[in-house]
Amino acid sequence: MKEVFSYVKPYKWTAIIALCLMLLELFVELVQPLIMAKIIDDGVRAQNQAMILQWGAVLFAISLTAFMAGVINSYFSSHTAQSFAYDLRNVMFEKIQAFTLSTYQKFSTASLITRLTNDVTQVQTVLFMSLRIMLRAPLAVIGSIVMAFVVNAKLAMFLVIGAPIIAVFLLVMVTKGVAYFGRVQKRVDRLNRVLQENLQAIRLVKAYLRGTYEASRFEEVASCLKIDTMKALRMMEYIMPVLLFVMNMGLLAVLWFGTKQIATGTAPLGDIVAIVNYAMRMTGAFSMFAFIIIFYARAKASAERMAEVLSTENDVEIMTTSQELPANQYEGELAFEHVYFTYPSGENAILSDVSFRVKSGEKLAIMGATGAGKSTLLQLIPRFYEVTAGKIFVEGQDVRTWDLQKLREIIGYVPQQSLLFTGSIADNVRWGDAEAEMDAVLRATMQAQIHASVEDFPHGYETKVGQKGVNLSGGQKQRLSIARALLRKGRILLLDDSTSALDVQTERALWDALRAGQATMLVVTQKIRTAKGADAILLIDEGKIVGYGTHEELLQTSALYKKIAISQQEVEM
Numbered sequence: 001m002k003e004v005f006s007y008v009k010p011y012k013w014t015a016i017i018a019l020c021l022m023l024l025e026l027f028v029e030l031v032q033p034l035i036m037a038k039i040i041d042d043g044v045r046a047q048n049q050a051m052i053l054q055w056g057a058v059l060f061a062i063s064l065t066a067f068m069a070g071v072i073n074s075y076f077s078s079h080t081a082q083s084f085a086y087d088l089r090n091v092m093f094e095k096i097q098a099f100t101l102s103t104y105q106k107f108s109t110a111s112l113i114t115r116l117t118n119d120v121t122q123v124q125t126v127l128f129m130s131l132r133i134m135l136r137a138p139l140a141v142i143g144s145i146v147m148a149f150v151v152n153a154k155l156a157m158f159l160v161i162g163a164p165i166i167a168v169f170l171l172v173m174v175t176k177g178v179a180y181f182g183r184v185q186k187r188v189d190r191l192n193r194v195l196q197e198n199l200q201a202i203r204l205v206k207a208y209l210r211g212t213y214e215a216s217r218f219e220e221v222a223s224c225l226k227i228d229t230m231k232a233l234r235m236m237e238y239i240m241p242v243l244l245f246v247m248n249m250g251l252l253a254v255l256w257f258g259t260k261q262i263a264t265g266t267a268p269l270g271d272i273v274a275i276v277n278y279a280m281r282m283t284g285a286f287s288m289f290a291f292i293i294i295f296y297a298r299a300k301a302s303a304e305r306m307a308e309v310l311s312t313e314n315d316v317e318i319m320t321t322s323q324e325l326p327a328n329q330y331e332g333e334l335a336f337e338h339v340y341f342t343y344p345s346g347e348n349a350i351l352s353d354v355s356f357r358v359k360s361g362e363k364l365a366i367m368g369a370t371g372a373g374k375s376t377l378l379q380l381i382p383r384f385y386e387v388t389a390g391k392i393f394v395e396g397q398d399v400r401t402w403d404l405q406k407l408r409e410i411i412g413y414v415p416q417q418s419l420l421f422t423g424s425i426a427d428n429v430r431w432g433d434a435e436a437e438m439d440a441v442l443r444a445t446m447q448a449q450i451h452a453s454v455e456d457f458p459h460g461y462e463t464k465v466g467q468k469g470v471n472l473s474g475g476q477k478q479r480l481s482i483a484r485a486l487l488r489k490g491r492i493l494l495l496d497d498s499t500s501a502l503d504v505q506t507e508r509a510l511w512d513a514l515r516a517g518q519a520t521m522l523v524v525t526q527k528i529r530t531a532k533g534a535d536a537i538l539l540i541d542e543g544k545i546v547g548y549g550t551h552e553e554l555l556q557t558s559a560l561y562k563k564i565a566i567s568q569q570e571v572e573m
C-alpha cells in the first residue's frame with residue numbers, strides 16, 4: 001500500500017488543500033451542536049428572539065462555509081485521485097514494457113490487464129474517499145468525544161465505553177476483508193482470462209461449435225466471482241448492525257441519565273441535545289467508516305497486486321552500455337558458441353550445444369521438426385531470453401554486453417504469428433520505423449510483395465486494419481509483417497516461418513527480393529523449396545544441430561534431410 005501511495009507525492013499540495021478543507025468542514029460540523037445548544041438554552045428557553053436570530057445567522061454562515069469547503073474539497077480530491085491513477089497506470093505500463101519475456105510470463109496477460117484497470121480504479125476510489133471522507137470519520141469520532149466531554153463529562157462517558165469495542169471490531173473486519181477481497185480480485189483475473197481467450201478464439205469457438213461449452217466455462221468463473229464477492233460483502237454486512245447496536249445502547253444510556261440530570265437540575269436541556277447530537281454524529285462517522293472499510297479492504301488487495309508488478313525485477317540484466325563496436329568489420333555477423341537453453345518455466349533443455357556461424361549478408365535457413373527449438377533459437381538473438389550456457393555473438397560482441405536497444409535496432413524480427421495493430425496499413429508498416437518517409441514504406445512493401453495488394457484496397461495505404469488485422473488475409477498479414485521488419489533496415493533479419501501462407505509464385509518473388517538484400521538472414525522454414533535457395537541450411541532435431549550445409553551437401557550427408565526432401569517431392573526417391 002505504501003509503495004503504491006508514494007505516487008501521491010507529486011500531488012501532495014492539492015491533497016493537503018483537500019485535507020485542510022475537510023478539516024474545516026469537520027470543525028463546522030463539531031461546532032454546530034454547541035450553537036444549537038446555545039440557541040435552545042439562551043434563546044428558545046429564555047424566549048430571547050434576538051438571541052435566536054443572532055445565533056441562527058451564525059449557524060447559517062458556518063453551514064454555508066462548510067458547504068463551500070465541501071464543494072472545493074471534492075474538486076481537489078478528485079483532481080488528486082485522478083492524476084494519481086493516471087500516473088500509476090503509466091508507470092505500471094512502462095514497467096511492463098521493460099519486462100523481459102520471461103518476467104512477463106510470471107503474470108498472465110489477463111491479470112496484468114486487471115491490475116492496470118480494475119485494481120488502479122479501486123485504489124483511486126479509496127484515495128478520493130480518504131481525501132473526502134475517510135480521515136474525517138475517525139476525526140469526527142474523536143472530535144465528537146472531546147466536544148461531548150466539554151459539554152457534559154458524565155454523560156460523555158457512556159459514548160466512550162462503546163468506542164473501543166467498535167474500533168477493535170472494525171480492525172478485525174478490515175483484516176478479514178483484505179483477505180476476502182484479495183480472493184475476489186483473483187476471480188476477476190480468471191474471468192478476464194476466460195473472456196480474453198474466448199474473444200481471441202471466437203472463430204474457433206464457432207467452427208468447433210463450442211459456444212455452449214464456452215458459455216458454461218464463463219458461467220462457472222462468473223459464479224465463482226459472485227460467490228466470493230457475496231461472501232466478502234456478507235461479512236461486511238455484520239458491521240452496520242453491530243455498530244448501530246453498540247452506539248444505540250450508549251445513546252439510550254445518555255437519554256436515561258440525561259433525563260435524570262434535567263429533572264434534578266444538574267444539566268440544562270441544551271447539554272442533552274448537544275450530546276445526543278454528538279452521539280448521532282459518532283454513529284454516522286462509524287457507519288461511514290464501515291462503508292469505507294469495504295472499499296479499503298478491496299483497495300489494499302489491489303494495491304498489493306500493483307506493488308507486485310512495480311517491484312518485479314527482470315531476471316535478465318539489461319545492459320545500457322554505450323560501448324561502441326570496433327569498425328563495422330563484422331557487420332551483420334552472427335555466431336552461436338556452445339549455446340544451451342532451458343526456459344525459465346521449464347526443466348528440459350530446449351537447445352543443447354548449438355554452435356554455428358553466419359557471415360555478413362549470408363542467408364541461413366533453419367529446418368527441423370515442430371518443437372525442435374527453431375523459434376527459440378531465433379528469439380535468443382534479440383535477447384528475448386537469456387542463454388543458460390554458452391555465448392551468442394552479434395557482430396563480434398556477446399549479446400549480453402550489447403546495449404539492448406542498440407541490439408534490437410539492428411535486428412528485424414518477424415514472428416511466426418503475424419500481429420497487426422489497429423490503425424492504417426501505413427501505420428502498421430511504420431511500426432518498424434516511425435520516422436520513415438512514404439518512399440521508404442513503399443520500398444519495403446514492394447520488396448515484401450504486398451504493394452500491389454495494398455494498392456487494390458479502396459483506401460490504399462490509409463485502409464484501416466481492424467483489431468489484429470481481421471480484414472486481411474493470412475498471407476497479406478504475413479507480408480505486411482515482413483514489410484515492417486524490412487523498413488527497420490536491420491543488418492540482421494529473422495524470419496520465423498513467416499511465408500507459410502503464401503502461394504508458390506508470391507513466395508518465390510519474395511525470396512528473390514529478400515536474397516538480393518544486404519542483410520544477414522536467418523529463416524525458419526518447413527519447406528525444402530525455400531531452404532534450397534539459402535547459402536546454408538541448419539538442421540535441428542530435439543534442440544541439437546544434426547546437419548549443416550547446402551541443399552546438395554545435406555542430401556549427401558543427412559538421412560533426415562533427405563527424408564524431408566523426399567516427403568516434399570523435392571528429390572526423387
Ligand SMILES: Nc1ncnc2c1ncn2[C@@H]1O[C@H](COP(=O)(O)OP(=O)(O)OP(=O)(O)O)[C@@H](O)[C@H]1O
Pocket residue numbers: 343345346350368369370371372373374375376377416
Ligand atoms: N515460452 C515457453 N515456455 C516454455 N517452453 C516453451 C516456450 N516456448 C516454447 N517452449 C517449448 O520449447 C520447445 C521448442 O519450441 P519452439 O517454438 O522453439 O519449436 P519450433 O521448432 O519453433 O516449433 P514449430 O516448428 O512448431 O514452431 C517446445 O517443446 C515448446 O514446448
